[in-house]
Amino acid sequence: MTQNALMEVPGSLAGASRPPRTAEVARNTAETRIHVKLNLDGSGHSRLSTGIGFFDHMLDQIARHGLIDLDIEAEGDLHIDGHHTVEDVGITLGQAVLKAVGDKKGIRRYGHAYVPLDEALSRVVIDLSGRPGLTMNIPFTSGSIGGFDTQLTHEFFQGFVNHAGVTLHIDNLKGDNAHHQAETVFKAFARALRSALEYDLRALDAIPSTKGSL
Numbered sequence: 671m672t673q674n675a676l677m678e679v680p681g682s683l684a685g686a687s688r689p690p691r692t693a694e695v696a697r698n699t700a701e702t703r704i705h706v707k708l709n710l711d712g713s714g715h716s717r718l719s720t721g722i723g724f725f726d727h728m729l730d731q732i733a734r735h736g737l738i739d740l741d742i743e744a745e746g747d748l749h750i751d752g753h754h755t756v757e758d759v760g761i762t763l764g765q766a767v768l769k770a771v772g773d774k775k776g777i778r779r780y781g782h783a784y785v786p787l788d789e790a791l792s793r794v795v796i797d798l799s800g801r802p803g804l805t806m807n808i809p810f811t812s813g814s815i816g817g818f819d820t821q822l823t824h825e826f827f828q829g830f831v832n833h834a835g836v837t838l839h840i841d842n843l844k845g846d847n848a849h850h851q852a853e854t855v856f857k858a859f860a861r862a863l864r865s866a867l868e869y870d871l872r873a874l875d876a877i878p879s880t881k882g883s884l
């Protein structure tokens with residue numbers, strides 16, 4: 671391959687010679703039993719079963735727009751409410767992402783996305799920093815969406831951030847419909863994560879930190 675031809679390889683394909691970044695994590699407690707299997711270099715196929723329909727719909731956005739193959743099976747204490755199930759899926763997904771991403775060599779590290787859906791607009795910015803941090807501002811216009819308690823959005827992302835070791839800034843900038851607000855947040859999260867995970871053609875052998883590790 672000539673140097674010019676190499677320069678034309680998009681960043682997302684630059685890691686094509688590397689093995690796909692995959693992980694499988696099981697997490698069982700007295701409150702929930704969660705199994706997550708993922709491929710960060712997938713094509714967006716998902717099999718999701720949490721017992722909470724709207725939550726499955728949001729996890730599907732992560733798979734589809736993150737181009738992550740994602741299997742999640744969760745059996746939680748839904749007779750109480752969705753809290754433990756949603757939080758523990760966030761924790762287990764975070765553990766799986768951390769495991770799959772490895773030493774972060776050659777990746778972009780930072781990612782951001784704006785995603786609209788009709789009247790709603792959200793922005794998500796992510797840094798695969800190794801340090802957990804969540805700033806979230808979603809002025810939900812409803813307390814629940816199809817039986818999903820909108821407060822659990824925070825529990826999901828806090829669980830994810832704590833265990834994936836990422837810095838995450840989530841802002842819903844506009845929105846009247848709560849389903850739209852949530853969907854734009856999850857889609858923007860997926861797009862931002864995808865960008866951060868993509869390989870940087872100009873720095874394929876570098877860990878993107880002056881510390882030399884992330």
Ligand SMILES: [Mn+2]
Binds near residue numbers: 727849853
């Ligand atoms: Mn929808």
